[in-house]
Amino acid sequence: MNTRSVRIPEEIDAELVALAEAEHSSVNSLLVRAAQEMITRHRQEAAIASAADEVFTRRAKLFERLAET
Template sequence: MTTLSLRLPDEVHARLVALAAAEHISLNAALVQAAEQWIARRAQEAVFTVAMDKVFEEDAALFRRLADT
């Protein structure tokens, strides 16, 4: 496990502390959850981008015809 220092604006820190307390979890647990969600969202975006690139590549002729109308 890695330990790191994190500089947060005071307002962000206060909001995180309040939200973690409301969820009955530690600030550390809240930050770990946030990092995991950020990673998952980026992975989903990458999968979506690859899929859309494939669609645009496979249907390029159709998109050109639609643009001409």
């Protein structure tokens, strides 16, 4: 496991501390979970964009005909 120092604005840190206390967790756990969710969301968005590109490429002629009507 790596250790990383980050600079967090005081207002955000205060909210993280309050949220961690409310969830009976640690700020570190919240940050790790947020990073994991961000990575997952990025991968999902990339997969969706790739699938959409494939559909538009394969069906380009159909979309051109639809645009003409």
